[in-house]
Each structure stands twice: as C-alpha cells, then as structure tokens.
Amino acid sequence: MKVFKTDSEVFDILHKEFSDFVLGTETVPLYEASDRICARDIEANIDVPHFDKSTVDGYAVRCQKTFSANDENPAVFDLIGEVKTGEIPDFKIQEGQAAKIFTGGAVPEGADAVVMLENTVEQEGRVFVFKPARPNENILKKGEDVGKGCTVVKKYQRLRAPQIGVLAAVGQKEVEVFSRLKVGIISTGDEIIMQDQPLEGAKIYDVNSYTLYSALKQEYAVPKLYGIVKDDYEALVGILSRAVSENDVVLISGGSSVGTYDNTLKAIQSLDEAIILVDGISIKPGKPTIIAKAGNKAVFGLPGHPVSCLFIFKFFVKKLFDILLHQQDTAGGKVLARLKSGFAASSGRTEFVFVKLIYSDEILAEPLYGKSGSINLLNNASGYVKIEATRTGLKPGDLVEVVLL
Numbered sequence: 001m002k003v004f005k006t007d008s009e010v011f012d013i014l015h016k017e018f019s020d021f022v023l024g025t026e027t028v029p030l031y032e033a034s035d036r037i038c039a040r041d042i043e044a045n046i047d048v049p050h051f052d053k054s055t056v057d058g059y060a061v062r063c064q065k066t067f068s069a070n071d072e073n074p075a076v077f078d079l080i081g082e083v084k085t086g087e088i089p090d091f092k093i094q095e096g097q098a099a100k101i102f103t104g105g106a107v108p109e110g111a112d113a114v115v116m117l118e119n120t121v122e123q124e125g126r127v128f129v130f131k132p133a134r135p136n137e138n139i140l141k142k143g144e145d146v147g148k149g150c151t152v153v154k155k156y157q158r159l160r161a162p163q164i165g166v167l168a169a170v171g172q173k174e175v176e177v178f179s180r181l182k183v184g185i186i187s188t189g190d191e192i193i194m195q196d197q198p199l200e201g202a203k204i205y206d207v208n209s210y211t212l213y214s215a216l217k218q219e220y221a222v223p224k225l226y227g228i229v230k231d232d233y234e235a236l237v238g239i240l241s242r243a244v245s246e247n248d249v250v251l252i253s254g255g256s257s258v259g260t261y262d263n264t265l266k267a268i269q270s271l272d273e274a275i276i277l278v279d280g281i282s283i284k285p286g287k288p289t290i291i292a293k294a295g296n297k298a299v300f301g302l303p304g305h306p307v308s309c310l311f312i313f314k315f316f317v318k319k320l321f322d323i324l325l326h327q328q329d330t331a332g333g334k335v336l337a338r339l340k341s342g343f344a345a346s347s348g349r350t351e352f353v354f355v356k357l358i359y360s361d362e363i364l365a366e367p368l369y370g371k372s373g374s375i376n377l378l379n380n381a382s383g384y385v386k387i388e389a390t391r392t393g394l395k396p397g398d399l400v401e402v403v404l405l
C-alpha cells in the first residue's frame with residue numbers, strides 16, 4: 001500500500017534535497033533592484049560621510065568657550081569665514097574663532113562643534129553664542145553612518161528601500177542579485193480548455209494556469225506557460241522535458257490522483273535523473289501531490305482541483321522557493337482568532353480549513369465549507385487553520401491560529 005508522507009516529512013525532504021541548489025546571478029541597475037535578493041556581501045569602500053558633516057545651519061567653533069554661556073553672558077567668537085556646502089574649507093578654526101556653516105557642510109579643521117543659528121547673534125564680524133555646546137554637537141563624524149570596510153548588505157538579503165539607500169550612499173550604481181527562479185506551468189486534462197474556446201460538453205476553463213501564474217508573479221520567480229496538455233502520455237513527456245530543460249521548477253497540475261495517475265507520475269519518472277521524492281501527502285486538501293527531482297530541477301505534480309492546487313503551491317512550492325533562495329519562512333502572517341462555529345475533521349489526515357476573518361471586538365474566524373474543486377472557496381477566504389491529524393475537529397469559541405493567505 002502507498003505510504004503517504006506527513007507535511008513535516010515533506011518539508012524535511014525539500015530541505016535535504018534542495019538546500020545546495022546553485023542560483024544564477026545577474027547585475028541590475030540599483031534603481032531596478034527593489035525586492036531583489038543580493039548575491040554577495042557588499043562592503044562599503046568609502047566612509048559615509050567621508051568628512052565631518054554639520055547637521056544644522058549655524059557656526060563651527062571650538063566648544064570649550066561656550067560651556068558657561070547663557071542669555072546674559074554669551075560666548076563671543078570672531079567670524080573668520082563661511083563654509084561653502086560641497087567644498088572642504090581651506091581654513092582652520094582656532095580658539096575663539098567661528099565659521100558660518102550650513103546643513104551638510106564640511107566642518108573645518110580645528111572646530112569640534114556646530115552651534116545652531118537660533119542660539120546665536122551675528123554682529124559686526126562677531127558671533128555671540130547664548131547656549132553651551134558639547135563636543136561633537138551637531139556633527140556627524142566621518143564614517144559615523146557607515147564605516148569604510150564594513151558589510152552594508154549581506155548575501156541573500158532582500159533589497160528594500162533602506163538597503164538600496166545604503167548602497168546608493170556608498171556609491172553603487174548597480175548591484176549583483178540572484179536571478180529569479182524560472183518556473184514552468186503545465187495544465188493537463190482532456191476536459192480543460194482555454195478561455196477563447198467554446199464551452200461545450202463537460203469541458204471546463206483552465207483555472208490552474210491562471211492561479212499559478214498569478215501566484216508566481218508575487219514570488220521571486222518568472223513564470224512560463226506551457227499550455228494545456230491532453231491526457232496523452234507521449235505529449236506530456238514531450239512538453240514536460242522541454243519545460244524541465246528551460247526552468248528551475250516545473251508545476252504540472254491534474255492527473256496526479258489514481259484515475260489518470262500513471263500519466264503524470266510516469267512522465268516525471270521518464271525524465272533524466274528523475275527521483276520521486278514524494279508521492280502522496282497525508283493532508284487535506286492536496287493528498288495526491290507528487291514531488292520529484294530531475295537533476296537539480298524540482299518537479300511538482302499538483303492536484304487538479306483548483307483549491308488543492310493553489311493550496312499546495314502556497315504550502316509546499318513556496319517553501320521550496322524559501323529553501324532555494326535562502327529566505328526565512330515567507331509564508332503568510334498569522335493572527336489569533338476565535339472560531340465562530342465549529343467543524344468536524346475526520347479524514348485521518350492533517351486538515352487545512354479555510355476561514356473568513358471577521359473583525360469585531362475580537363477577531364472571529366468563520367469556517368468556509370466547500371469542496372476542493374470550488375475556487376470561490378479561496379476567493380472568500382482570509383486564511384486557513386491547520387488541524388492536526390490526531391484531532392477530530394474544533395469547537396465554537398476555540399482560539400485558533402489563522403495563517404493569512
């Protein structure tokens with residue numbers, strides 16, 4: 001008899017088999033690098049700032065003379081010049097001297113503080129300072145933001161606005177990132193048709209190509225459609241081999257359960273260096289899922305039912321992506337919610353129940369009932385609740401963890 005794997009066994013297999021996957025890299029302009037994954041540690045090759053920088057408009061001085069300054073007894077300085085923003089001053093500040101400076105200007109040598117304009121009065125070549133200033137006050141020291149030689153962005157780090165900002169600050173115009181995963185999508189089944197074909201007999205429109213394509217667009221992936229393949233072993237082998245040669249991961253939906261089982265499984269087995277890692281998972285929905293490795297490529301035989309297909313994508317394919325891309329778990333956020341009504345779970349498998357969240361005084365989770373064939377179930381769902389195989393169900397009022405979709 002066929003032995004079904006548990007969900008945690010499948011996670012372990014994915015880790016074991018795909019952790020050493022080698023990702024390609026490419027160099028992209030920094031403007032285009034948003035959300036990309038950095039391909040190497042990047043060290044700053046300059047200090048930021050690379051000069052002592054004033055953070056205010058005011059006067060650069062040696063601050064000791066200001067220590068006892070107050071409204072009645074200002075410290076008095078001789079104004080000896082003005083710092084042009086963007087230029088390193090060609091003069092030095094001595095005891096008792098001040099130079100006018102603007103925000104972002106380079107603090108002249110000899111000065112150890114900048115007093116804010118608001119705390120001073122300038123009169124006939126002299127500057128009166130009415131408040132004490134501390135050493136380094138209003139100065140961003142050379143290298144204080146980023147020190148030369150320090151790692152600013154790490155390999156596998158996701159580049160968001162702050163990381164892009166720091167790379168811009170150290171003078172990078174482009175950055176080496178990991179290439180997006182190439183993912184092929186194949187739908188199978190004699191009954192599946194494209195939306196521009198007439199809806200005759202018991203044909204149905206292809207949903208899985210669309211849901212998978214759309215879900216992949218939100219991932220670190222480039223989806224490629226290979227169309228609908230009839231229940232024909234030779235045709236499937238042909239398209240599957242091409243898809244595997246052109247992609248890192250291939251997703252075939254349909255034909256994975258017992259009826260047409262042989263086609264998908266056999267087609268995968270026919271691939272060069274194919275190893276079937278998983279053939280059936282003890283979960284609901286998604287039991288008839290196949291996972292295989294062909295060389296260093298991953299192939300998924302996903303259940304045909306649109307809900308099961310998309311759920312397996314979210315639960316296992318996304319997990320594989322996290323492993324390939326060395327990312328922490330990027331599955332949805334979680335919220336605690338109180339069950340609005342109970343439900344029975346009797347399959348003997350780990351069950352995932354879709355729920356709609358209702359935000360009132362507390363967050364309520366309303367279970368959604370429907371079969372895995374009904375895509376509108378997912379359309380109405382906010383997330384899902386996991387029920388371990390050992391449980392027989394959940395009661396109204398139970399506190400549950402909802403993984404958001």
Ligand SMILES: Nc1nc2c(c(=O)[nH]1)N[C@H]1C(S)=C(S)[C@@H](COP(=O)(O)OP(=O)(O)OC[C@H]3O[C@@H](n4cnc5c(N)ncnc54)[C@H](O)[C@@H]3O)O[C@H]1N2
Nearest residue numbers: 187189205206207208209254255256257302303304305308
């Ligand atoms: N005797 C058994 N029958 C079934 C079992 C079982 O264990 N024993 N498992 C059921 C479960 S659970 C699922 S899930 C489905 C999975 O079946 P397949 O992966 O073989 O998929 P198909 O039979 O090809 O299709 C199932 C269903 O989904 C529709 N479908 C398929 N592809 C698409 C698509 N691209 N877009 C929209 N809808 C699609 C297809 O027309 C079928 O209605 O098997 C159960 N049966």
Ligand code: MOO
Nearest residue numbers: 285286287308372
């Ligand atoms: O796995 Mo099926 O997805 O339970 O409907």
